[in-house]
Amino acid sequence: MSIFKRVSNIFRSKVNTALDSVENPVELLDQKVRDMEESLNKAKISSAQILGNVHETKKKMEAAEAEVKDYDEKVKLALSKGNEELAKKALERKLDAEKRFNSLKATYADAQKKADAIKDKLRDLDTEIEKTRKYRDEAAARYTNAEANEKVNEILANVSTSSNKINLDDIERKIQKKESYAEGLADLKTPSLDDEFEKLNEINLDEELKKYKENN
Numbered sequence: 587m588s589i590f591k592r593v594s595n596i597f598r599s600k601v602n603t604a605l606d607s608v609e610n611p612v613e614l615l616d617q618k619v620r621d622m623e624e625s626l627n628k629a630k631i632s633s634a635q636i637l638g639n640v641h642e643t644k645k646k647m648e649a650a651e652a653e654v655k656d657y658d659e660k661v662k663l664a665l666s667k668g669n670e671e672l673a674k675k676a677l678e679r680k681l682d683a684e685k686r687f688n689s690l691k692a693t694y695a696d697a698q699k700k701a702d703a704i705k706d707k708l709r710d711l712d713t714e715i716e717k718t719r720k721y722r723d724e725a726a727a728r729y730t731n732a733e734a735n736e737k738v739n740e741i742l743a744n745v746s747t748s749s750n751k752i753n754l755d756d757i758e759r760k761i762q763k764k765e766s767y768a769e770g771l772a773d774l775k776t777p778s779l780d781d782e783f784e785k786l787n788e789i790n791l792d793e794e795l796k797k798y799k800e801n802n
Contacts, residue, residue, distance in 0.1 A: 612729050615722040622715045629711065633704045640697045647694050650687035654680055 657680035
């Protein structure tokens with residue numbers, strides 16, 4: 587199983603587990619980003635060895651190619667000097683170098699193909715992380731707004747509930763009942779001795795007006 591397949595399985599496993607235990611989806615997204623970044627770093631470290639081998643193979647291939655050219659020149663030089671024995675030895679070295687070069691060339695082509703695939707996967711994972719980061723920021727704003735709306739709606743629901751409504755008619759009836767009760771008590775009140783004397787001292791305006799007319 588490739589490292590990228592393992593990373594994908596780890597993500598799914600962690601997300602499914604987290605969904606069962608985390609109430610806040612933003613916290614889940616934060617954890618997802620951290621997990622993806624950690625997995626990307628591990629993938630880069632693992633891929634570095636493969637990419638390093640590609641560079642090493644390329645250097646060996648180039649060295650073998652240079653060796654082929656070098657011995658080819660030596661074969662020509664030996665022949666030009668009439669030394670066929672030396673030319674054979676140089677040719678043997680050249681053929682050996684060509685064999686190594688062709689083998690390294692095939693190895694390098696295959697390794698380069700795999701390296702390119704790894705780089706593409708790393709870029710895809712990096713892009714996915716960036717998309718997740720952006721979605722996390724958007725989700726955080728939406729979640730915060732949803733929480734605020736929920737609280738506002740709860741307050742409005744409590745304010746508008748019938749149990750909290752003030753019934754003015756009931757209050758008016760209670761006040762009128764209290765007033766009537768007070769008036770009833772006043773009717774039942776027995777005048778005191780002081781009240782009776784005070785009543786004697788009250789001025790009768792009609793009599794006073796009559797006296798005023800008679801004297802003027």
